[in-house]
Amino acid sequence: MAQTPGGNTEGNRFLFINLRGGLDGLSFVQPYGDPNFARLRGELAGAPVNTNGGLLDLGGFFGLHPQLTGLHSLYKAGEALFIHAVASADRSRSHFVAQAFLQSGSSSTSSTGWMNTLTGLVPTAPNPAFKNVINLCNRNPQITAGPQRVGQWSSGGYMIQPQPFWNNVQKLALSDGRYFSSFIDGMTSSSALKSATGLPNSSLVQDAWLAASALSIQGGPTVAYVEQSEFDTHNDQNARLAPVFADLDAAVMMLKSTLGPLWQRTVVVLASEFGRTVAVNGTSGTDHGTAFAACVLGGAISGGKVLGSWPGLSSGQLYQERDLAPTSDIQAVLSTILMQHVGVAPTEIPRLFPGASTTLYPGIF
Amino acid sequence: MSAVEIRRTVVGHQDIGSRFSPGQFTLFFATPAIFPGHAARTASFPKKEGQLRMTSSAAVAHAQVRFGFGARPDQPAPTDPVAWLTGQLQRATPVPGPSLSDCLTPYATMINGGGNQRDACLRIRVSEADNLIWQAVTTDQPFYERLIRFFANHFGLQGQANYIAGCSVGAFVRDVLRKHLFGKYADMLTAAVTHPALVASLSNYKSMAPNSTRARRLRARGQDAGLNENLARETLELFSVGVGAGYAQADVTAMATLLAGFTVNLQTKPYGGVYDPTMAAGTGMSSVIGVSYPNNNLGCLQALQALGTSDYTYRRLARKLAVHFISDQPYIGDVNKIFVALRQSGGDIRQAVLALISLDSAWRPLTKVKDIQDYNISSMRAVGLVANPAVTPSLAMAKMGQPVLAPPFPNGWDDQTSTWSGPWSVMQRLAFANYVVGVGPTPAPDTLLENTVAPLLRSYTASTLPALLAASTPSDSVKTILTLPEFLRR
Numbered sequence: 001m002a003q004t005p006g007g008n009t010e011g012n013r014f015l016f017i018n019l020r021g022g023l024d025g026l027s028f029v030q031p032y033g034d035p036n037f038a039r040l041r042g043e044l045a046g047a048p049v050n051t052n053g054g055l056l057d058l059g060g061f062f063g064l065h066p067q068l069t070g071l072h073s074l075y076k077a078g079e080a081l082f083i084h085a086v087a088s089a090d091r092s093r094s095h096f097v098a099q100a101f102l103q104s105g106s107s108s109t110s111s112t113g114w115m116n117t118l119t120g121l122v123p124t125a126p127n128p129a130f131k132n133v134i135n136l137c138n139r140n141p142q143i144t145a146g147p148q149r150v151g152q153w154s155s156g157g158y159m160i161q162p163q164p165f166w167n168n169v170q171k172l173a174l175s176d177g178r179y180f181s182s183f184i185d186g187m188t189s190s191s192a193l194k195s196a197t198g199l200p201n202s203s204l205v206q207d208a209w210l211a212a213s214a215l216s217i218q219g220g221p222t223v224a225y226v227e228q229s230e231f232d233t234h235n236d237q238n239a240r241l242a243p244v245f246a247d248l249d250a251a252v253m254m255l256k257s258t259l260g261p262l263w264q265r266t267v268v269v270l271a272s273e274f275g276r277t278v279a280v281n282g283t284s285g286t287d288h289g290t291a292f293a294a295c296v297l298g299g300a301i302s303g304g305k306v307l308g309s310w311p312g313l314s315s316g317q318l319y320q321e322r323d324l325a326p327t328s329d330i331q332a333v334l335s336t337i338l339m340q341h342v343g344v345a346p347t348e349i350p351r352l353f354p355g356a357s358t359t360l361y362p363g364i365f
Numbered sequence: 366m367s368a369v370e371i372r373r374t375v376v377g378h379q380d381i382g383s384r385f386s387p388g389q390f391t392l393f394f395a396t397p398a399i400f401p402g403h404a405a406r407t408a409s410f411p412k413k414e415g416q417l418r419m420t421s422s423a424a425v426a427h428a429q430v431r432f433g434f435g436a437r438p439d440q441p442a443p444t445d446p447v448a449w450l451t452g453q454l455q456r457a458t459p460v461p462g463p464s465l466s467d468c469l470t471p472y473a474t475m476i477n478g479g480g481n482q483r484d485a486c487l488r489i490r491v492s493e494a495d496n497l498i499w500q501a502v503t504t505d506q507p508f509y510e511r512l513i514r515f516f517a518n519h520f521g522l523q524g525q526a527n528y529i530a531g532c533s534v535g536a537f538v539r540d541v542l543r544k545h546l547f548g549k550y551a552d553m554l555t556a557a558v559t560h561p562a563l564v565a566s567l568s569n570y571k572s573m574a575p576n577s578t579r580a581r582r583l584r585a586r587g588q589d590a591g592l593n594e595n596l597a598r599e600t601l602e603l604f605s606v607g608v609g610a611g612y613a614q615a616d617v618t619a620m621a622t623l624l625a626g627f628t629v630n631l632q633t634k635p636y637g638g639v640y641d642p643t644m645a646a647g648t649g650m651s652s653v654i655g656v657s658y659p660n661n662n663l664g665c666l667q668a669l670q671a672l673g674t675s676d677y678t679y680r681r682l683a684r685k686l687a688v689h690f691i692s693d694q695p696y697i698g699d700v701n702k703i704f705v706a707l708r709q710s711g712g713d714i715r716q717a718v719l720a721l722i723s724l725d726s727a728w729r730p731l732t733k734v735k736d737i738q739d740y741n742i743s744s745m746r747a748v749g750l751v752a753n754p755a756v757t758p759s760l761a762m763a764k765m766g767q768p769v770l771a772p773p774f775p776n777g778w779d780d781q782t783s784t785w786s787g788p789w790s791v792m793q794r795l796a797f798a799n800y801v802v803g804v805g806p807t808p809a810p811d812t813l814l815e816n817t818v819a820p821l822l823r824s825y826t827a828s829t830l831p832a833l834l835a836a837s838t839p840s841d842s843v844k845t846i847l848t849l850p851e852f853l854r855r
């Protein structure tokens with residue numbers, strides 16, 4: 001299902017899952033074949049591949065975190081790939097500056113988010129009641145903030161059922177543009193996205209279900225945003241990451257099963273604002289670093305590989321003698337998917353990511 | 366008539382058409398007839414005693430919403446909004462609560478072999494969160510309480526981080542914020558960064574200098590021991606100078622070295638924050654942004670004083686105050702006035718607040734939207750709710766996406782209008798209005814309106830609302846008032 005730039009991408013779906021807090025790429029996709037890995041990572045290195053509870057092998061050099069069994073099966077089926085040593089151009093090691101950069105392509109926390117700009121660059125949702133981009137967080141993040149209207153719905157919260165006083169709200173909200181449009185969009189979403197029963201008690205899995213449901217609405221949104229905030233593992237990293245990865249794995253499998261046949265037309269990106277230190281800190285965790293490992297998955301990709309150039313872990317190879325050195329740009333990965341799968345014209349990419357190259361990142365499709 | 370048709374009609378409406386802008390929140394400047402107090406815009410803040418007295422109901426309602434959480438039916442309306450605001454800056458409002466040591470007791474008991482106390486720890490966290498909300502709902506000093514909540518958010522208190530943080534965030538509000546609100550910012554910063562709530566949530570309590578006595582002992586036993594730079598980085602970035610100050614990784618590491626040793630005593634009563642010199646470097650100096658400090662308790666406190674009195678810090682704090690209370694994009698000139706007040710007073714928070722309320726733009730129409738917590742608090746106030754064990758306000762706020770004293774990141778909750786005005790967030794507010802009217806006695810709609818936003822209504826609302834209320838049940842009328850565009854603003 002590979003697409004060429006400018007090709008017919010109608011009906012394709014795209015989901016961005018923001019792994020907030022700074023993802024430790026060396027725990028996510030572990031370079032067990034690197035001669036320095038075991039020594040530098042100590043207690044944070046997973047058990048060897050092919051052992052009970054050990055790493056899940058990705059072809060002889062990298063191993064996936066043991067909790068990610070579903071993701072591993074997608075990798076083997078050619079529906080998941082990883083990009084190692086990837087980062088944005090930001091080097092601040094600040095969550096807030098780096099997230100602003102990931103979400104808006106600029107270091108300013110008040111810049112328009114690229115998914116907001118994207119609403120004007122992808123086909124309008126065929127049913128005018130829907131926006132073509134929907135955010136599944138319980139508040140609007142910077143990535144969807146800006147002048148365009150973007151959908152929002154979330155799991156949890158009060159059940160939304162029509163009330164008689166809504167008729168008054170509908171008339172009175174007219175004097176306030178954004179209130180009015182949010183109310184109208186909210187009424188549409190509340191009737192289109194009925195909550196499911198029997199979902200696991202995990203907000204990420206519920207968000208994934210909701211995202212897949214939104215992307216499955218006939219004539220509804222084609223681009224969705226989900227986030228998970230548990231990756232800032234300064235201490236007790238092994239104990240903290242295991243349940244978070246298990247949750248992420250369940251969410252990914254929930255996406256695939258809920259999307260059904262649409263999975264074949266879907267690309268999902270998992271990325272973070274930065275990676276973490278190569279060395280373990282004083283409290284069995286890691287501090288803010290630079291490069292991380294991203295994941296691209298979905299039926300529309302050519303998976304089953306780890307992309308990117310491995311920078312190595314010896315002291316001369318680390319960034320500022322501390323972090324995994326970046327060799328790929330996350331904006332290049334996102335731009336490639338936006339051009340080849342979502343249908344954004346190369347000339348529009350600078351509107352999303354100022355200064356980004358439009359050279360295709362090889363190997364995804 | 367469908368929604369689309371209504372919209373088309375309204376866009377063509379002369380009164381509204383020229384100002385209607387579907388893409389963004391549009392503020393309608395109320396005419397003097399319905400906002401008599403807007404004359405206050407052009408009046409300067411009292412230069413001399415008695416020069417300015419805004420007595421109009423609109424200026425009062427405006428002050429109650431911009432600087433408080435709106436009116437309560439059981440509290441008399443202030444007559445002079447400026448005197449009402451400045452009167453709340455005279456002294457700290459005492460708010461009772463358990464001591465820090467008592468808050469930490471269940472957790473200390475648990476880790477000292479006293480059995481599972483997880484529920485007790487959680488109960489402390491929930492009751493502290495609820496008490497903070499009830500305090501805001503019932504207080505007759507709402508501006509004071511808004512300032513406390515501003516600083517709680519400024520320090521990004523994350524009660525969900527771990528048990529120590531969860532048990533101590535309430536004590537932090539009392540012992541750091543209420544105690545230092547009318548003092549110097551550098552003193553508040555020092556108390557904050559060394560308090561167990563931040564020491565624990567930003568993982569400093571096990572951080573130790575690599576050459577400290579304790580680190581060497583642990584390493585000899587084959588255990589990990591060294592710095593954790595989390596608190597140090599956020600102290601520089603979020604609580605003081607900010608990334609704009611241009612510090613480098615070496616400054617972060619130096620700050621972490623100075624902070625090593627600030628930990629939490631859970632062994633002997635009274636439990637609380639403590640400095641453990643065996644975790645500190647003890648000898649040598651660390652250089653933070655060009656100044657060297659000795660690697661000990663005193664050196665760290667000196668560094669915090671220097672950070673807390675930096676111009677970078679004053680400018681960031683000034684801007685945050687203006688963003689929270691005035692506008693998503695405050696004027697540079699406004700920020701500068703607050704900055705100058707801080708600088709000239711050596712960081713006196715009261716002077717910054719006086720500068721804030723004296724800004725011309727503080728008396729211009731409200732352009733921001735209440736976040737979820739402020740919306741819920743103001744709704745509960747409007748209907749006159751009092752503390753009620755059947756209502757767990759912190760639970761409602763968590764459901765609605767803004768858990769109390771538990772933002773997902775240490776930078777606290779975002780203050781921007783766009784963050785809190787998406788479709789789901791708006792529908793959650795409607796659901797809360799529906800809920801809150803069922804909890805207490807239903808106030809008379811006319812009285813509710815008069816007490817809250819009547820003086821702030823735009824002409825469209827003022828002309829449309831009466832017929833709608835006349836055709837609605839009292840309960841639906843109250844819900845309608847609680848979801849007016851004017852009620853959603855602050």
